[in-house]
Amino acid sequence: MPTLETTFYGHTYDNPFMNASGVHCMDVTELDELASSAAGSFVTKSATADGRKGNPEPRYVNLDLGSINSMGLPNLGLDYYLNYAILRQKSQPDAPFVMSVASYQGFDEYVDNMRQIQDSAYTGLVELNLSCPNVPGKPQMAYDFEDTKRLLTEIFKFYTKPFGVKLPPYFDMQHFDKIANVLNQFDLKFVNCINSIGNGLYIDETTDTVVIKPKGGFGGIGGEYVKPTALANVRALKQRLNPTIEVIGTGGILTGRDAYEHLLCGASMVQVGTQLQKEGVHVFERLTAELLAVLEEKGYQSIAEFKGKLGTLD
Template sequence: MATLQATFYGHTFDNPFMNASGVHCMDKTELDELAASASGSFVTKSATADSRDGNPEPRYINLELGSINSMGLPNLGLAYYLEDAIKRQAANPDTPFFLSVASYKGFDEYVSNMKHIQESDYTGLVELNLSCPNVPGKPQMAYDFEDTEKLLNEIFKFYTKPFGVKLPPYFDFMHFDKIADVLNKFDIKFVNCVNSVGNGLYIDEATDTVVIKPKGGFGGIGGEYIKPTALANVRALRQRLNPSIDIIGTGGILTGRDAYEHLLCGASMLQVGTQLHKEGLGVFERLNTELLAILEAKGYTSIADFKGKLATLD
């Protein structure tokens, strides 16, 4: 009998599926619904120091092959999610989940947010989102390799709890090399790749207008459009990162086959964003069924039998 149990940073999850931060995780009610779903775990909304309303609507649109969004990091503030996380952890200490933290103001807010978590009673996994808007005139934090290393150096001066980083997509082998060189210097526990492909544009053929309001219509692309990019990032970083660093695969997971390919490239856990938004929480039960059928058809008994074993044409 095949099992979908996933091992990640010393924890065992019933299956590898999670939501992607930003989808069905804004408040305690949505998090409760995730916890009760067929997902293996869940992650909270990426929290900034203060609550944010985010960008003006429309800011998210489903597209035929995915989605486009420019949300502007709407969230209820770090204090809200941290308080809830502490209560959840105390009530169910053997059921790990992920607390996501971000910054809209740049370096100092990242550091301050991590200090708040360090000083709190929360001891669980943290996803440090380095792929959000940074200070004006600067790229996303993770696109600036020097600043990323500087930030991690500062955080590791005081932070002693387990955390990983969420990354944007990279598109050049040199960039894979550079970000891996930075991350391998630190005792981070995981990387999540990838966030949406930034600054795409979609045009409504009936009106000849863009479909979202912020940034003149430019937004992050998710869903089926980005699966090849996501798989490449999972594969490239698995080849370059220390073996002790786990990978969460995110991007273009619509079916069990998509999930299987992320695992084949070396992911240990999987996050679902656009398809969760389109389909609702039932997506997790369907994905579990489809992925399990693939394992059974191939004669595998566990994810470990094939994880990271993508073949090449050498």
């Protein structure tokens, strides 16, 4: 039997599957359910300094080929998730996970949040979410390359623990080059790509209205719609980043074959968002079985045999 074991930042996980931050990770109950599921690991909700209720409902809708959302960073605040992370790290030291951190106010809040984690007892991986596309009036940090460099420079002045960044999708080869040039200047442990494709619009064919309330119906698109874009971002960044920076692939994972393609493009771990929202945590049992079946069909005994070995038609 092949194995789905994968190594990410020096730890071997039973399989590469995680939730995507924002899905089934709001509180202790949901986080514990993830920890007890068939997923290899998990990530917490992206935390802002203070708790947030988020945007008005309806703000998430399942679609035939994915989802649209404009959540507005609802979360219980940095103190809540940091306390959870410290307690879980102490009680389960051999089961590492990722803590996600965001900002609603911008540059200074990012810095202050990271300083609070630096001063805490938590020593595990942190995901700095630079790609929050669904906060009205707030731009995405990672689309401003100079500001991203300025932010990382400031954080690395004091932060000594391991962390990586979550990125939005990029659509131009020059943008892949530019963001990689910025990230390669820092001792980042990973990049996570992609967040949802921002500012999509979906129309209800019966009512001729948008389907979510915030931002006049504009929201982030996830699910099947985004897989080609997600794969392109995983591939492009893996080709451009320092070998020491690993990639987490997120976007459009409905089946084990989808996960296989993310790994083929160079991802070390993969995250599931829309399909987890639709199916619940049992989705990880199905996905691991399907990914194992793909390996068996291909004759592979491990992920390492094909990871990053996407063929081209050159």
